[in-house]
Amino acid sequence: MLLNQFLLLSAVLFCIGVYGVLARKNGVLVLMSIELILNAVNINLVAFGALTDNVAGAVFALFTIAVAAAEVGIGLAIVLLIYRNRRSIDLSEIDLMKG
Amino acid sequence: MTHNANWFLEYAWLVPLLPALSFVGILFFGKRMRYKGAELGIAAVSLSFLLAVCAGFAWIQHHDDVGYQAVQSSTQWLQSGGVEFGAGVLVDGLSVMMLLVVTIVSLLVHIYSTDYVGDDKRYTHFFAFLSLFTAAMLFFVLSDNILQMIVGWELVGVCSFVLIGHWWEEKPNSDAALKAFLTNRVGDVGLIIGTITLFFAAGGGNTFDTIKINEAIVQGEVGHTALVVASVCLMAAVMSKSGQFILHTWLPDAMAGPTPVSALIHAATMVVAGVFMIARLYPVFFEGMQIGGSSINLMATIGAVTLVFGGLLAFVQDDIKKVLAYSTVSQLGYMVMALGVGAWTAAVFHLFTHAFFKANLFLGSGSVAHAVHSFDMKKDMGGMRKFMPKTYVTFIIGSLALAGLFPLAGFWSKDEILVGTGGWGLFGGTGGNGAYTFHLLMGLFGAALTAAYMTRCVYLTFHGEFRGDRSHGDPHESGPRILVPLYILSGLAIVAGFVNLPAGFQLVGDSWTERFGHYVEPYKSSYFPAIDHATPSWSLAVVASVVALVGAGVAIYYYFVKVDRLADQTQQSLTELPDGLSKSNGLAGAGHKVLVNKYYLDHLYEGVIVAFTKVPLARAAYWVNQKVIDRTVDAAGETAVLVGRQVYDVVDQSVIDGFVDGSGRVSDATGEELRQINSGKVQNYAAILFAMAAVLAGTFLIIFAL
Amino acid sequence: MSLLAALSADADLYVAQNVFFAVIAVSMIYSAVRVVTTGNVVHAALWLVVVLAGVAAQFILLGSEFVAVTQVLVYIGAVVVLFLFGVMLTRASLGDDESVGDEKRGMAAVVGVLLFAVMAIALIDSFEDGRLVIETPQSVNAVSDAIFSQYIVAFEAVSVLLLAALIGAIVVARKD
Numbered sequence: 012m013l014l015n016q017f018l019l020l021s022a023v024l025f026c027i028g029v030y031g032v033l034a035r036k037n038g039v040l041v042l043m044s045i046e047l048i049l050n051a052v053n054i055n056l057v058a059f060g061a062l063t064d065n066v067a068g069a070v071f072a073l074f075t076i077a078v079a080a081a082e083v084g085i086g087l088a089i090v091l092l093i094y095r096n097r098r099s100i101d102l103s104e105i106d107l108m109k110g
Numbered sequence: 111m112t113h114n115a116n117w118f119l120e121y122a123w124l125v126p127l128l129p130a131l132s133f134v135g136i137l138f139f140g141k142r143m144r145y146k147g148a149e150l151g152i153a154a155v156s157l158s159f160l161l162a163v164c165a166g167f168a169w170i171q172h173h174d175d176v177g178y179q180a181v182q183s184s185t186q187w188l189q190s191g192g193v194e195f196g197a198g199v200l201v202d203g204l205s206v207m208m209l210l211v212v213t214i215v216s217l218l219v220h221i222y223s224t225d226y227v228g229d230d231k232r233y234t235h236f237f238a239f240l241s242l243f244t245a246a247m248l249f250f251v252l253s254d255n256i257l258q259m260i261v262g263w264e265l266v267g268v269c270s271f272v273l274i275g276h277w278w279e280e281k282p283n284s285d286a287a288l289k290a291f292l293t294n295r296v297g298d299v300g301l302i303i304g305t306i307t308l309f310f311a312a313g314g315g316n317t318f319d320t321i322k323i324n325e326a327i328v329q330g331e332v333g334h335t336a337l338v339v340a341s342v343c344l345m346a347a348v349m350s351k352s353g354q355f356i357l358h359t360w361l362p363d364a365m366a367g368p369t370p371v372s373a374l375i376h377a378a379t380m381v382v383a384g385v386f387m388i389a390r391l392y393p394v395f396f397e398g399m400q401i402g403g404s405s406i407n408l409m410a411t412i413g414a415v416t417l418v419f420g421g422l423l424a425f426v427q428d429d430i431k432k433v434l435a436y437s438t439v440s441q442l443g444y445m446v447m448a449l450g451v452g453a454w455t456a457a458v459f460h461l462f463t464h465a466f467f468k469a470n471l472f473l474g475s476g477s478v479a480h481a482v483h484s485f486d487m488k489k490d491m492g493g494m495r496k497f498m499p500k501t502y503v504t505f506i507i508g509s510l511a512l513a514g515l516f517p518l519a520g521f522w523s524k525d526e527i528l529v530g531t532g533g534w535g536l537f538g539g540t541g542g543n544g545a546y547t548f549h550l551l552m553g554l555f556g557a558a559l560t561a562a563y564m565t566r567c568v569y570l571t572f573h574g575e576f577r578g579d580r581s582h583g584d585p586h587e588s589g590p591r592i593l594v595p596l597y598i599l600s601g602l603a604i605v606a607g608f609v610n611l612p613a614g615f616q617l618v619g620d621s622w623t624e625r626f627g628h629y630v631e632p633y634k635s636s637y638f639p640a641i642d643h644a645t646p647s648w649s650l651a652v653v654a655s656v657v658a659l660v661g662a663g664v665a666i667y668y669y670f671v672k673v674d675r676l677a678d679q680t681q682q683s684l685t686e687l688p689d690g691l692s693k694s695n696g697l698a699g700a701g702h703k704v705l706v707n708k709y710y711l712d713h714l715y716e717g718v719i720v721a722f723t724k725v726p727l728a729r730a731a732y733w734v735n736q737k738v739i740d741r742t743v744d745a746a747g748e749t750a751v752l753v754g755r756q757v758y759d760v761v762d763q764s765v766i767d768g769f770v771d772g773s774g775r776v777s778d779a780t781g782e783e784l785r786q787i788n789s790g791k792v793q794n795y796a797a798i799l800f801a802m803a804a805v806l807a808g809t810f811l812i813i814f815a816l
Numbered sequence: 817m818s819l820l821a822a823l824s825a826d827a828d829l830y831v832a833q834n835v836f837f838a839v840i841a842v843s844m845i846y847s848a849v850r851v852v853t854t855g856n857v858v859h860a861a862l863w864l865v866v867v868l869a870g871v872a873a874q875f876i877l878l879g880s881e882f883v884a885v886t887q888v889l890v891y892i893g894a895v896v897v898l899f900l901f902g903v904m905l906t907r908a909s910l911g912d913d914e915s916v917g918d919e920k921r922g923m924a925a926v927v928g929v930l931l932f933a934v935m936a937i938a939l940i941d942s943f944e945d946g947r948l949v950i951e952t953p954q955s956v957n958a959v960s961d962a963i964f965s966q967y968i969v970a971f972e973a974v975s976v977l978l979l980a981a982l983i984g985a986i987v988v989a990r991k992d
Binding site for chain 3: 016020027033047092100
Binding site for chain 1: 791792793796797800
């Protein structure tokens, strides 16, 4: 197998995730797209670990999974809070930072 | 290293460690302490100061024994992919000098603050961050690698953000804090890119060590292009941190913080970080900017422009702290210009003296403001010398030092900068790294401006009649905890200049001249470029003094003679009012007062001629007696005020402030598409972020890979 | 197609693995596209399950069985359930009524394609000759040894992070 086939798959997933983050209005869907991005990164980590026959790649992939779990928890809590305050999780309506 | 370095030099890391510990201590236990944590902060900084003094003596000893040989003690912080990231301290003359300056100013500011913010509700919090601020700056100056410098640099930025926004309940204060923070972010991009460039170009991709990087550059192992990129990027960082022109706008706004913080920011910590960084990585700039043998370069020109612009802007400020803030901008311009023309010692020496007199002035202005509860010189000050004679004396000393009058501290350091430009070819004084005549002229002009705006500031604050609110009784002199730091600082403002008398100064022996340069400048060391030293010249010193005196003289004539006389005229009408502004005719009195103040405004800002038509008698007398001088003075005063006002309104407030503040305004004009950038929608920001990341990565790809 | 050419020129051609890889990759990409385009939130979560399972399968292909198992347990077991709870609690529209503006999609697509182009060029340029030779799967022993010795600090940090996230999520979402 080639290293590149995994890396390119990961790049595709990453870019689809980026597309989702940018194009989705629903907060939950944005969080799902972020999961795509994180998974893409994990594939990279494990692939490089396999390339160098090093356990570090797998270890960091595990750490990423743990961090992603924490991220989802917090992210959904925030989405819930936004929903409670605004009765909507449409991100395009949130523009408090408007300059 | 064969020579066993002194204990104080090897353990210099204790100096930043103590305030850092005190930060933690105050944060957790401060509220339960008897003096709410202030005593812990003061104790820690005092100890640091003592250690710094000992380190100073130890360095002199060390220098005498083995010459200029930096003491470096470092440990491995982390290791990744074969690159070792060290953490350590680099002790040489420069860092020891900075330790001394930072600890002494910080100590005095701590003491001063116990009174100044004495009844603040976040007193403990304030002291905690004062300690952290000090620790961050000390950490920064002791860094032995550029990665650690970034850490210190950012820590200083965060602390300044917290302290500027200390009274965050009021919107302008938190805005100012944000502005300071965000403007600095702009420069930080440059810092990071510059650091990365240096790491790969000069560090060979495996070291961040400052000395090794400097040595590699000095030995000519580094390509010129990389150094140009690195120096320009780092210059952007310096511009934001040290308030150089275009990115200086956060600095006057930062006056929203408590005055002791302003003193600390402006004198010893935040803003000099940029100057220090240039001094520390001087080979990068010396080679990158091609300072030697040139007559113009980016750094020197930025400095020169900054010093003149800052000086002009200081003219039109009503807020005493803003005058000082623009004055700091101007003085930082001097330092950067000095570094830009290759006068390394002069710049560092100016940093040293400036720290004392600027801290003195800031704390003095705080003392006045503490008494009148305002910073507005025109509305709430005037005649303060009657109420606060002690503050007045210290403020005068600070002003004279800042104006560069013999023999105060500012005279020696400013003169050295002017000499260092190498642009003075008369009577034997010359040399230096090139003929920076333009910069010499800007420096001279700046000297005149400095003297003039400080005269105005002193007049408006301390002379004339008190214009503030007397309903709560007269303002009174500050207490000893404010005055003692002022005495100490004004004492230092007098004597600090003597540590670096120019070489060949005929009045003292050779062993007394250039002590500062001898011990601080790493001239003979392996990590410093071969710069040329200019020869001091009596004639230039005389000319510079005369220029400063002319600047002061014009302003004195303008304010102390003409304005004062007018004040006398109006004072007669003022004194006709019942004393104390009783309640029955208080309104009338207040109205009259406003008129008088308006009159002042007209007088000060619309020129003497207009004012004189309202006082025909005085006008006639002057026109008969001093027609010629009068005109010159009028023209000079008017032009200065006009130019200053113009610069402030057009360039500073509209162009630059507008540019920095409102990307939204610009995008409004460029249409709908661009306006979406500032839409406040998170996803648009994210889109820009990703797109820019892609563009950046693509650029790197094109440069390095393809 | 230099990639295909390189594949066929590969001396240790893992035919079965490559076939599996291709099948899984294609289904993953298709599912991922559905995740970001479908109008139905619940469907999106289900498509996400397919992607996550595909990632787990890729981990197995790469010989990291333990990571694959964790992926299934944590992601498909916990995270997706969390998402479904999120969907229910926010009563987000379950039907096909999510309307995203065209210009926004266009912008996102441009950014995505640009990003992919840069990454693809960089990857192909730098790892053209990277070959994966996986003879034995990574042992769980080695992974656990590494976590509890070399990376113990990071492990502790992650555990603190999880605790902080737990507390944070409660604080943020609590009603009061």
